[in-house]
Amino acid sequence: MTEIGKDIQKAKAILEAGGLVAIPTETVYGLAANALNPKAVAKIFEAKNRPSFDPLIIHISTFAELHKYTSQSLGQLTEIANKFWPGPLTVLLPKRDIIPDVVTSGLERVAVRVPQHELTLSLLSSIDFPLAAPSANPFGYVSPTTAQHVYDQLAGKVDYILDGGPCQVGVESTIIGIEDADLVVYRKGGLAIEDLERNFEGKVRVNDFSASNPSAPGMLKKHYSPDKQVLVYKDGESYDKETAFLRFSSPISGYSYQFVLSESADLAEAAARLFQGLRALDQMPVKTIVIEFVPEVGLGRAINDRLRRTIAEE
Ligand code: TXA
Numbered sequence: 685m686t687e688i689g690k691d692i693q694k695a696k697a698i699l700e701a702g703g704l705v706a707i708p709t710e711t712v713y714g715l716a717a718n719a720l721n722p723k724a725v726a727k728i729f730e731a732k733n734r735p736s737f738d739p740l741i742i743h744i745s746t747f748a749e750l751h752k753y754t755s756q757s758l759g760q761l762t763e764i765a766n767k768f769w770p771g772p773l774t775v776l777l778p779k780r781d782i783i784p785d786v787v788t789s790g791l792e793r794v795a796v797r798v799p800q801h802e803l804t805l806s807l808l809s810s811i812d813f814p815l816a817a818p819s820a821n822p823f824g825y826v827s828p829t830t831a832q833h834v835y836d837q838l839a840g841k842v843d844y845i846l847d848g849g850p851c852q853v854g855v856e857s858t859i860i861g862i863e864d865a866d867l868v869v870y871r872k873g874g875l876a877i878e879d880l881e882r883n884f885e886g887k888v889r890v891n892d893f894s895a896s897n898p899s900a901p902g903m904l905k906k907h908y909s910p911d912k913q914v915l916v917y918k919d920g921e922s923y924d925k926e927t928a929f930l931r932f933s934s935p936i937s938g939y940s941y942q943f944v945l946s947e948s949a950d951l952a953e954a955a956a957r958l959f960q961g962l963r964a965l966d967q968m969p970v971k972t973i974v975i976e977f978v979p980e981v982g983l984g985r986a987i988n989d990r991l992r993r994t995i996a997e998e
C-alpha cells in the first residue's frame with residue numbers, strides 16, 4: 685500500500701527501515717532511499733525498472749555534511765555552491781568509500797545536491813544518512829512534479845509519498861563538475877548556464893547530451909518520453925485532427941488539443957509546467973504529439989534539452 689501525506693516522522697521511520705519514500709524537491713519528485721544502505725538503494729532500481737548502470741544523486745541538508753561523503757572539497761565550485769545551494773544544482777565530486785558503488789555505478793565521483801524544499805530539508809536534517817534519489821518516474825518516462833504523478837505511476841512500489849505540493853522549478857537540477865580547471869555542465873537544468881557563467885572565473889563548457897558520453901552514463905539520449913509518437917512542429921504543415929500540440933506561449937488555431945506552457949512567455953513558468961504538459965498531452969485522445977521548441981536562452985536551454993530527448997532515437 686502506498687500512502688500520500690506530510691508526515692516526516694513516518695517518512696523517516698520507513699527510510700531507517702530500508703524502505704522507499706518519494707520526496708518533494710524544487711525540481712521534480714525523487715524516489716529516495718538511504719544512500720548508505722545498498723539493499724535499500726537496489727530497491728530504487730527495481731521500482732523504477734532502471735538499468736543498474738545509471739548512477740544516483742545523493743541529497744544532503746547542508747553544505748557542512750559534504751566532507752563526510754566526498755574526498756575533495758568544492759574548490760573552485762565553492763562560491764557557486766554557496767550561492768545556489770539549496771537549489772537546482774548538483775555537483776560531481778570524488779566519493780569516499782562510505783558511498784556504496786551501487787549509488788555511483790562504480791564511478792569515482794558521486795553526484796551531490798542540497799535541494800530547496802522545506803519538507804525534504806527537515807526530513808534530511810532529522811536523519812543521519814544522505815538520500816539517494818533519482819526522479820520518481822518509471823525509467824525513460826516524464827519526471828513527476830506532483831505527489832499525484834508519483835502515485836499514478838509508482839503506487840504499490842513506493843512505501844510513502846511525502847506530499848510537498850507542485851514542484852516550483854519543474855525541470856531537474858543542473859549537473860556540474862570540474863575538468864582541467866574548467867566548469868563542465870553535464871546536464872542542463874533548473875539553474876541557468878548564464879548564472880554559472882556569471883559566477884565562475886574560468887571557462888564554462890557544456891557537454892551536450894549523448895548516449896555514448898562516458899562521464900555521464902545515465903544521460904541517455906532518449907528520455908522524458910511520452911508513450912505517443914512525438915514530432916517537431918513545422919510552420920505551414922497541416923496536421924490530423926488527432927494531434928495534440930505543446931506550445932510555448934500561444935495556441936495555434938483550428939486544433940482542439942493543446943497545452944500552452946506560459947501565456948506570458950515566461951521561461952521559468954514554462955519549465956515548471958513542462959512535464960505536467962507532456963503528461964496531459966499523453967492522456968489526450970490523440971495519436972501524435974507535436975512539440976514546439978522555446979527560445980534557447982536561460983531555462984529555455986534545459987526545456988529544449990528535455991524536448992529534444994522526447995523525440996530522440998533510442
Ligand atoms: O533535480 C534532480 O536532479 C532530481 C531530484 C530528485 O533531485 N533528480 C534526478 O535524478 O534528476 P535522476 O537520477 O533522474 O538523474 C540524475 C542524472 C542521471 O542522468 C545520472 O546518470 C547522472 O545524474 N549522474 C548521477 N550520478 C552521477 C555520477 N556519479 N557521474 C555522472 N553522472 C551521474
Ligand code: MG
Pocket residue numbers: 818819827
Ligand atoms: Mg530522471
